[in-house]
Amino acid sequence: MTIKKKGKKVGRKYVLKLYVAGSTPNSVRAIKSLEKILSEEFKGMYELRIIDVIKNPQLAEQDKILATPMLSRVLPLPIRRLIGDLSDKEKVLIGLDLV
């Protein structure tokens, strides 16, 4: 499925998960930075789920999350993970292989 869509940027969908730990400064910064990048570059092309590990520790356990904030690109495969407050846009785009 993903192979077929490869190379076709339009219609390609990104499924992202952002894990944060409550409302620590890092978490708040990460949410802000990510939302900004997504709205600027990928409007309508993404699906973002924000998970608070303090409220849902079992989800953090399930996905084996250690560090927060952590951004995970679930789709397209392979899974890619970014940790940190996502303050550097360039690095985020490179890390997610979105350029």
Next chain:
Amino acid sequence: MKKMKKTKKTKKKDLSAIKKIDFGIEGFDVISEGGIPKGRTTLLSGTSGSGKTLFATEFLWQGYKKHNESGVFVTFEETPRDIIRNVKSLGWDLNGLIKKNKLAFVDASPSPYEKTEVGEYDFGALIARILYAIKKVKAKRVVVDSITALFPQYKDTGIIRRELFRITAALKKQGVTAVISSERLEEYGSIARFGVEEFVSDNVIVIRNVLDEERRRRTVEILKFRGTMHQKGEYPFTISSDGIKILPLSGMELIMKSSTKRISSGNKDIDRMTGGGFFRDSIILVSGPTGTGKTLMTTLFADGGCSRGEKCLLFAYEESKEQLVRNGTSWGVNLEKWIKKGLLKIVCRYPESMGPEDHLISIKKEMDEFKPNRLVIDSLSAMERVLTLRSFREFVISLSSYTKLKEIAGMFTSTTKTLLGGESITEAHISTLTDAIIILRYVEMHGEMRRGLTVIKLRGSWHEKEIREYSIDNDGMHVSEPFRGVESIMTGAARSVTQYEEEELSKLMK
């Protein structure tokens, strides 16, 4: 107001003496004088392959097994699957514990996904997971194994340090007793890599796996337990078929009772020389060069016990069971009969077959199972051959204290290196621990080799001081008259003393 009250209460709590909980590993309670500090974090440091993971796992397993306490295992190195599988051979069913909600894993083993660091982060998720797991199983014990594995995974070691500090603080707040393992590079050097001991410095246990004269020697040392007592120094431990066993040698107390009941040596002449036999809970050392009849003495000792309905356990490190039985027959002793009756058990092993700790454990195990009244080790010298000086001394000390503790009469033999006179290292180490010493020696007189025997020590009892001649035939051992007119037999340079000299000497004594 309410807040003030609360602080007062916690202060009071902190001031009370530190309680300890049973670690669960055999022998640990002795070296730690009661266990590991409760509600605190203890650093367990060791080189790669020293047994950290097993040590930590046993902490959780025995916590459940012995005290029905739940545990959380935070793993940074191996996957939970591997850990569960590795300890299965020890009979520890961790899967069963998970099903019973008595154990929870926090799997923080390295993930296969590629990850990039962009900006500031912390281990908020990990802490949340640990707390969630503690709550889920109502854990009293937590293991973190090993924090060293975190360092290569993240670029910023400063963040790791800060976060480890937060983790230990969180554990303390939960009131759980935690064991955190970390790796060190050298057996004798800094406590841990990356300076992690800074975070958990209250209590430090170091485990070692030292190469000592081509043999691996595992030891455990409690470096510090802040605010509470513990034994100092290294104690050997071994990994047996059902877990870790620490041998708390010098930590053992001399609390043995002393018996006044006499038991027979199996030979009436020797019984007479010792004033009626040995005491029931004494350690007897028989020393002599090869061929003087040490094995005979032990055979008679075993036979003497069995014929009185006592059970005897015999460890042979030099001869096989068949040889011993055949030897017995040639001295008129039927050992086969006692084996069939279940009064005698002969265990034959090559000293080289295992390490000193394993020998000790197997002897103890046999003693616990067979419950003998008498124990024979033939010979200690065979053991001495394969051990380093230090581990041999520990072996002898531990063996004799355990024998005494169980109120068993022990007869150990030791071979002297030279035919005439001389001493062996065995005696140097064991003589102060033994209650009775019998010396067998060759005596060269008038161009022939004769045999002499003497009791040089018998604690708490009269014994004969003379050196008597003895002979061995198909009816056992016969002690005859004392040697007269010779001296310096024991030093190997026997020489005749003339009648005149003897008279002069006896005059002096008057």
